[in-house]
Amino acid sequence: MAEVKRPKESEQLAGAELKAALVEHAKALGFDAVKITPAELTPEIGAGLDAYIVAGHHGEMDWLAREPERRRHPTGLWPEARSVIMLGLNYGPDSDPLEALVHRDRATIAVYALGKDYHDVVKKRLKELGRWLGNASGLPLKVFVDTAPVMEKPLAQAAGLGWQGKHTNLVSRDFGSWLFLGEIFTAAELPSDEPEIDHCGSCSACQDICPTEAFPAPYRLDARRCISYLTIEHKGPIPAEFRVPMGNRIYGCDDCLAVCPWNKFASRTTEFAFHPRAALTTPRLADLVMLSDAEFRALFSGSPIKRIGRDRFVRNVLIAIGNSGETALGTVTEGLLDDISPLVRGMAVWALSRLAPARLYKLGHRRAIETESDVLAEWALAARAVDDHAAG
Ligand code: B12
Numbered sequence: 001m002a003e004v005k006r007p008k009e010s011e012q013l014a015g016a017e018l019k020a021a022l023v024e025h026a027k028a029l030g031f032d033a034v035k036i037t038p039a040e041l042t043p044e045i046g047a048g049l050d051a052y053i054v055a056g057h058h059g060e061m062d063w064l065a066r067e068p069e070r071r072r073h074p075t076g077l078w079p080e081a082r083s084v085i086m087l088g089l090n091y092g093p094d095s096d097p098l099e100a101l102v103h104r105d106r107a108t109i110a111v112y113a114l115g116k117d118y119h120d121v122v123k124k125r126l127k128e129l130g131r132w133l134g135n136a137s138g139l140p141l142k143v144f145v146d147t148a149p150v151m152e153k154p155l156a157q158a159a160g161l162g163w164q165g166k167h168t169n170l171v172s173r174d175f176g177s178w179l180f181l182g183e184i185f186t187a188a189e190l191p192s193d194e195p196e197i198d199h200c201g202s203c204s205a206c207q208d209i210c211p212t213e214a215f216p217a218p219y220r221l222d223a224r225r226c227i228s229y230l231t232i233e234h235k236g237p238i239p240a241e242f243r244v245p246m247g248n249r250i251y252g253c254d255d256c257l258a259v260c261p262w263n264k265f266a267s268r269t270t271e272f273a274f275h276p277r278a279a280l281t282t283p284r285l286a287d288l289v290m291l292s293d294a295e296f297r298a299l300f301s302g303s304p305i306k307r308i309g310r311d312r313f314v315r316n317v318l319i320a321i322g323n324s325g326e327t328a329l330g331t332v333t334e335g336l337l338d339d340i341s342p343l344v345r346g347m348a349v350w351a352l353s354r355l356a357p358a359r360l361y362k363l364g365h366r367r368a369i370e371t372e373s374d375v376l377a378e379w380a381l382a383a384r385a386v387d388d389h390a391a392g
């Protein structure tokens with residue numbers, strides 16, 4: 001909670017006056033959008049959360065299923081909350097993220113992860129704004145970005161920042177798909193803004209483009225099929241059915257966001273922290289796959305990518321290599337058959353079975369010394385490709 005210095009009663013602001021000063025401060029701190037909603041969500045939102053969990057669409061993200069009473073209402077998380085201030089930061093890219101998908105020897109990284117970790121950037125600003133608000137209102141507050149059990153998208157829609165599109169993310173009339181969200185819960189009763197209404201109409205572009213058919217219905221996402229989940233949240237081997245559709249997406253996915261027609265109103269972010277690092281703009285798969293643990297941590301220091309760790313990252317890169325058709329990548333891939341991580345060894349088997357089955361056939365003796373069941377399963381899966389090659 002931000003430290004509250006109690007102002008003299010005569011200096012305190014409230015109501016419309018407090019809101020106007022707050023909006024001004026938020027803009028001065030670099031927030032692109034700021035709107036307010038009462039600290040409540042409709043029962044339909046809670047029911048949607050329940051349905052999502054019951055269907056198992058959260059996959060391994062057990063934390064989403066925990067303490068639903070805290071997640072479904074802002075007052076469940078913090079009983080003193082009266083208003084929620086929803087803030088948005090534009091992270092609009094300067095080119096179409098879909099263009100990077102054609103360079104098969106290179107990696108595609110989701111726009112949100114190309115610059116500094118937004119959690120750090122947004123949280124720092126929220127704390128600064130929170131300090132000001134605490135002092136101006138004399139009332140307690142809490143700041144959140146992504147990490148607490150808060151339903152940020154429905155709250156943002158209720159506040160009027162945008163609407164939850166058919167891909168389930170918030171779409172803004174001013175910033176399209178590219179808005180990070182953060183919020184301040186305050187005990188102050190502030191005048192609220194009008195909720196935004198749905199402007200998707202008959203469009204289905206996001207549903208149609210999804211490479212893994214992750215939408216069982218409009219406005220519902222089965223995270224277990226989503227490349228963003230598979231590359232970032234999923235810990236083990238990525239199920240075989242999703243590997244080819246992943247293409248060269250090695251961290252996150254932007255397809256459903258990028259295709260949204262509302263991006264015609266989007267603009268490139270002016271926030272320097274979100275500008276892509278040169279090293280992450282379509283990097284070569286050959287370079288990424290060779291990263292040691294120390295090199296991985298150095299390259300991704302301050303980036304959200306660091307969180308998945310070297311082994312999961314290299315797992316993702318090997319899948320992109322398996323999809324690349326670049327036989328020249330066979331040598332580095334072969335080297336990883338001996339990697340210390342079973343996750344990496346298993347994906348190296350898969351990648352080599354796609355890239356150079358003849359080579360894998362000659363390396364069959366490696367299978368005999370493998371002890372990990374997940375890796376042996378990959379050898380078994382690859383055996384068909386290898387046998388086909390031998391027969392042919
Ligand atoms: C978990 C999570 C994920 C998961 C699951 C996403 C999901 N849609 O559930 C995964 C890892 C897949 C993910 C991916 C991404 N994420 Co994310 N994620 C979150 C997180 C932490 C929680 C979201 C959540 O509450 N999910 C739970 C379900 C219940 O919510 P829901 O999908 O909105 O479901 C509602 C409806 O769809 C409906 N519903 C859903 N299923 C069903 C089923 C039935 C039967 C019914 C009736 C209704 C129903 O009811 C629900 C309640 O209204 C938020 C931060 C936060 N605290 O809110 C960020 C957040 C949503 N992510 C964000 C981003 C940027 C992304 C990615 C774009 C990153 C990327 N490029 O790879 C992708 C987008 C993928 C996509 N199409 O959604 C941003 C989105 C910003 C914005 N403008 O909306 C957020 C808000 C983080 C932030 N602070 O900025 N994410």
Ligand code: SF4
Nearest residue numbers: 210226227253255256
């Ligand atoms: S992020 Fe990619 S995989 Fe996930 S739902 Fe959107 S298009 Fe599908």
Ligand code: SF4
Nearest residue numbers: 165166200203206260
């Ligand atoms: S692509 Fe179309 S359906 Fe999907 S969120 Fe955008 S407007 Fe809605």
